[in-house]
Amino acid sequence: MNKRAETLTAIGDLAANIAHEIRNPLGSIELFASLIMKEGRDEKVRNRASQIIRSVRNVDTTLSNLLLFARELNPVMKRVNLLGVLREIVAFAQDIIEKENISFSVSYADVDLYVEGDTELLKQVFLNLVLNAYQAMPDGGHLHIETKRSERRGEEGKSQQSYADVSFVDTGTGIPPENIQRIFNPFFTTREKGAGIGLAIVHNIVDVHGGTIDVESGKTGGTVFHVTFPLMREYDTGLSRNIKVG
Ligand SMILES: Nc1ncnc2c1ncn2[C@@H]1O[C@H](COP(=O)(O)OP(=O)(O)O)[C@@H](O)[C@H]1O
Numbered sequence: 001m002n003k004r005a006e007t008l009t010a011i012g013d014l015a016a017n018i019a020h021e022i023r024n025p026l027g028s029i030e031l032f033a034s035l036i037m038k039e040g041r042d043e044k045v046r047n048r049a050s051q052i053i054r055s056v057r058n059v060d061t062t063l064s065n066l067l068l069f070a071r072e073l074n075p076v077m078k079r080v081n082l083l084g085v086l087r088e089i090v091a092f093a094q095d096i097i098e099k100e101n102i103s104f105s106v107s108y109a110d111v112d113l114y115v116e117g118d119t120e121l122l123k124q125v126f127l128n129l130v131l132n133a134y135q136a137m138p139d140g141g142h143l144h145i146e147t148k149r150s151e152r153r154g155e156e157g158k159s160q161q162s163y164a165d166v167s168f169v170d171t172g173t174g175i176p177p178e179n180i181q182r183i184f185n186p187f188f189t190t191r192e193k194g195a196g197i198g199l200a201i202v203h204n205i206v207d208v209h210g211g212t213i214d215v216e217s218g219k220t221g222g223t224v225f226h227v228t229f230p231l232m233r234e235y236d237t238g239l240s241r242n243i244k245v246g
């Protein structure tokens with residue numbers, strides 16, 4: 001395990017422990033509050049009990065999210081066309097994000113980009129990056145997604161490897177230089193309602209796919225997230241032997 005993965009696992013374990021410790025007493029608080037709601041004769045008291053229950057449920061939702069983050073990634077690797085995954089996310093995002101002043105463009109590579117990956121996890125990567133871009137453009141803007149195939153020469157003795165390159169280019173607020181180093185850290189957020197785990201999860205998922213993620217952000221605003229995934233070698237039977245095609 002690399003250092004980053006170790007840190008994340010440690011934080012994940014801690015988060016999961018704390019979440020479980022809080023869940024139990026939270027359960028009794030909810031139980032007693034609901035008894036007061038049922039048995040209380042005074043309406044004012046019953047209202048207060050119902051407010052307690054509502055707050056308890058909010059905390060419970062937060063704990064559920066925390067546990068989701070703490071859960072280990074168990075990728076199910078298959079042959080996946082990255083462009084298909086991206087198409088799905090773009091359609092989904094256009095459905096759920098209703099902001100007229102944000103425009104959207106995608107340039108699809110003219111070849112299919114097959115990677116060995118977990119479709120659901122790859123969707124999470126793209127969705128998180130798209131949502132972050134939207135959230136960084138409160139006054140409107142443009143998000144462009146660029147996909148291409150690139151070749152990189154391997155180290156000496158190693159053969160050339162092809163990659164799927166996917167860039168998310170937004171015209172949002174940008175990221176100040178003092179924050180750039182921290183955005184992938186768990187729980188780092190600058191948003192009032194943010195949890196700060198989106199990019200930590202994205203980084204994890206990219207790692208388990210053998211990919212890379214970089215960020216560029218200018219002073220004048222606008223951010224580019226650049227993700228790469230190694231493409232499957234079509235004729236490498238060693239790689240595709242244990243992989244379901246789908
Ligand atoms: N496209 C972007 N433009 C500007 N800032 C960004 C962008 N993506 C991420 N960030 C910064 O990185 C922080 C962490 O992002 P993330 O891990 O997704 O957590 P959250 O979205 O909950 O804040 C954000 O709070 C924001 O400050």
Ligand SMILES: [Mg+2]
Nearest residue numbers: 128132198199
């Ligand atoms: Mg986010």
